[in-house]
Amino acid sequence: MYQYNQVDQQIVHERVEQFRDQTRRYLAGELSADEFLALRLMNGLYIQRQAPMLRVAIPYGLMSAEQMRMLAHIARKYDKGYGHFTTRTNIQFNWPKLEEVPDILAELATVQMHAIQTSGNCIRNTTTDHFAGVAENELEDPRPWCEIIRQWSTLHPEFAYLPRKFKIAVTGSKEDRAASQVHDIGLHLVQNAEGEVGFEVLVGGGLGRTPVIGKVIREFLPKEDLLSYLDAILRVYNLKGRRDNKYKARIKILVEALGIDTFRDLVEAEWQYTRDTELKLTAEEIARVKGFFTPHAYEPSAKDDVSLDQQLEADADFRVWFERNTRAHKVAGYRCVVVSLKPLLGPPGDITDLQMDVVADLADRYSFSEIRSTHDQNLVLAEVRQADLYAVWKVLSEHNLARANINTLTDMIVCPGFDFCSLANAKTLNISDAINAEFENLDYLYDLGDIQLNMSGCINACGHHHVGHIGILGVDKKGEDWYQITLGGSGREDASLGKVLGKSVAADEVPSVLRKILETYIEQRTEEERFLDTVRRVGLTPFKEKVYAADH
Structure with missing residues (x-):
């Protein structure tokens, strides 16, 4: 993991003090709102619907346990006890006080973090x-x-x-x-x-x-x-x-x-x-x-562990989590653990200060003190010995971080929507809750296989709805929230843009519409065929006929 040198550290500290003075001048009336706009955006500060929002950079999604603990500290001291991970692998704090933002940036600088170029017309986080x-x-x-x-x-x-x-x-x-x-x-x-x-x-x-x-x-x-x-x-x-x-x-x-x-x-x-x-x-x-970025000091004996097979045999819940939320590692005896930030009836991508501390502790103990944030708003402990997986799972389970839903319908990418964003046309978090309530049966989700559902609260598409296998776009119709559905998108190596299914549907109809779409998939799929492949093979017509049957 890259470590700042003296020049890096000096640049970040000087940037903090520069913004501290700019904020002071704005609050004193020496800078207009328009003059302050470009300056605050350069430092990741937005003015949202409810309060300022500060976006902190996590370069290429890699952070240390020490940095995660600092984010937990920021959430406790300056926010409402949580943060929100984004599709650019950054983290946002939705409730900071404007006058305290320079103090937040100063504390972040002590652990080699900043908010530079997380906004504005510049090159953003790679x-x-x-x-x-x-x-x-x-x-x-x-x-x-x-x-x-x-x-x-x-x-x-x-x-x-x-x-x-x-x-x-x-x-x-x-x-x-x-x-x-x-x-x-x-x-x-x-x-x-x-x-x-x-x-x-x-x-x-x-x-x-x-x-x-x-x-x-x-x-x-x-x-x-x-x-x-x-x-x-x-x-x-x-x-x-x-x-x-x-x-x-x-x-x-x-x-x-x-x-x-x-x-x-x-x-x-x-x-x-x-x-x-x-x-x-x-x-x-x-x-x-x-x-x-040299490889860590992996233990050659890790591959000789036999406890994992015994634990998988003895504990069905652990076995399901292992199958859904861990991935192969290039070194024998290790696995990558995906920490789900998609709990039942919780905002996708949100994490509490306590959960941040828990993940940091797990990283220190089991994953070489490193944590990764993902494009789809989860976290990863990438270097866990297979002998330690059961212990990691137990801790994650205790803190609502082990929902075994990775790559299922409820592993949704969702922007904060109208509840927070001043650009949004429609709410999203209530829709994600409704979808979770409708599809809480994990066995049903496992039968459906991998499905990527992406949802945005406006056309700016921060939730990447265009490239979801199922995309949902919130739109405003005479002051009411309606939702346009697209099918067949992908943001992966087979990238494609979803096609609009038909007319938008009311908020309370979204779960039932999804149910009809999934029923059509089950009817149309061949053995072992993924949802996306079925949509590409049969086209939109069968799905459209099912969803809009009453209109024909």
Whole structure:
């Protein structure tokens, strides 16, 4: 895990004091609300429907147990005792007092954390696979490359005021758990015919009002050219991206307008100016950063454990949790544990201060003091000996963190919606509660298999509804909440955008509509066929006929 040097620490501390003075001036009336707006956004501070909201950066979803304890402390001291993990693997605090935000940032700085570039028209937190470095089929650990991008992009003077926000994801496996194809830039570690490892580069993906799957701009980019090529893409976007309409300002709009071939030509031309400059990564610099991500000291004897099989045989609840909430590790004798932040009748992605402390303690004891946050709003203890799984499960169960629902219908991605967000048109948390109440039978969910349900409270799509197997979009109709359903989306390696099923449905109808959709799936599926595959094979018509039968 990367550790700050003296310069890193000084920059973060100075940024805190700078924002402290800006906040003082605003509260004293020396800065207008408009003048303060850009300054607070640069430091992750939003003004939401109920109160300010502070978004704290968790670079590529990796944090230490010490950092998690600090987040718990912040939740207790400055908020209402909880935080909310987002699809960019950051954490949000929904109730801080404006005048106390500089104090929060100062405390975060003591554990090498900050809120820089978690908002604003800049390069945001780079994300990756939450199993990076431990996945069995991984070509290479993408986290060092995320860190290289983080160091290059943080406080980059040329890209501090882009036409719109900019998001990058990096993956090192054929399995895409980072939704890289719906990012402004998606980077895939690949191997060419000569056996060299480099990057496939995608550009122009995104969701929101105009959902687009990213397009390949370069099939193979040598590693040493990563920063210079990213720089060229950003320069073209910065020069030619629209600034007259924020809804048309993302890079996806520019790529669609120019066409990928023309955009590629512009990038290649720009790249020639910087390809052989100081942006070229040296072998020494790559090795330096990779040195922070060396494998842990795994115990060779871990693979010899026989207690796990005995515990799986003796405890059915543990066996179900093991099957749903743990994943294979590349080192024999270890497993990755997914900590579910999707409890029954609880806001998806929320975690209390006590639960944060519990996870931190488990990380210290069983997972080399590291924790990962995931794109789908859960946590991961990635390095647990299989002999310790039963003990970990017992503690998680005691603190409502072991619901065995990973990759089921109730493992939903959900934005906070109208209850918190000033941009939202409709509530989401009440709908997720209603879905949980309707589908609380886990055996039924297991029979359905893997289903990704994503829900957003507005067209900005923070809940990634476009790429859910089932997507739900909240819309406002004359002051009432209605919900549009889409089917067939995916944010994985087989990325696709969902198609609208039909007219929107009232809030109280959402659970019954989902029931009809799932009944249709059961009727239509072939043996072992996934929900997404069934939708793609039979199309929307059978689902539409079932849901809207009374209208025909």
